[in-house]
Amino acid sequence: KQWYQRGVREAVVSTQSTGLAEAYDLPANFLEIDVLNPETHGIGNKRYTDYEVRLKTNLPIFRIQECTVRRRYSDFEWLRGELEKESKIIVPALPGKALKRMLPFRGDDGIFEEEFIEERRQGIESFINKIAGHPLAQNEKCLHIFLTDAVIDKNYVPGKVRN
Numbered sequence: 602k603q604w605y606q607r608g609v610r611e612a613v614v615s616t617q618s619t620g621l622a623e624a625y626d627l628p629a630n631f632l633e634i635d636v637l638n639p640e641t642h643g644i645g646n647k648r649y650t651d652y653e654v655r656l657k658t659n660l661p662i663f664r665i666q667e668c669t670v671r672r673r674y675s676d677f678e679w680l681r682g683e684l685e686k687e688s689k690i691i692v693p694a695l696p697g698k699a700l701k702r703m704l705p706f707r708g709d710d711g712i713f714e715e716e717f718i719e720e721r722r723q724g725i726e727s728f729i730n731k732i733a734g735h736p737l738a739q740n741e742k743c744l745h746i747f748l749t750d751a752v753i754d755k756n757y758v759p760g761k762v763r764n
Contacts, residue, residue: 633657634733634748636726639718640671649673650718652725656748662739662762668749676753677725680732683743687759690738693731696724 638653656668677695684692732738733748740761746753 630660631658632660632663632733634726634729636722636729639722641713641718648713650713650721652722654729654748660739663745663749665749670748670751672747674721674725676747677728679753679755680743680747681728683759684732684738684741687743688738688741690732690735693728695728696721 633656635655636652637655639650640652641648641650643649651671651673654670654672656663656665658666674695681692681695684690733744738744742757742760742762745762746757
C-alpha cells in the first residue's frame, strides 16, 4: 500500500510539473478569430456598422498567420452563401437580419443601438469561429479571402486552397 501511495504521489508531482510547462508553451495548433471594435459609419440610410475581424493562427493551411480586416454583416452573409454553394459542410446560421429594428419611426436607434450591435458581434464571432474551425471549410478560398484580404473580390474563382 505504501508503494502504491508513493507511486501515485510521484505521478501527480510529475504530471503537475509537466502540465505547468505545457500550459505556458505555444499550443501545437491554434486558430483564434476575434470579432471586435464595431464602428458605425455614414448618415441617414447610408449608415452601416462594420467589425474588426482579427485572425491569429499557426495552422499551415493559412498563408498569413496574423491579420486584421474590417467586415460588414453583408460580408458575413456573402461568406455563408459561398460556403453553402461550394463546400460540403453544413453552414451554421448567422444572427438574424433584425428587420423589425429597421422600421422607420422607432423610438430608438434600431440596428445602431449599442446593445443590438453587441449581440450581433457575439453572434457573428460565434459563426466565424464555427466555420473556421471546420477542417473542410479551412480549405475553401472564400474563407481565406474573407479572413485575410482587405477587400473581398466577389468575382474570385471558387476552389480549394493548397498549402
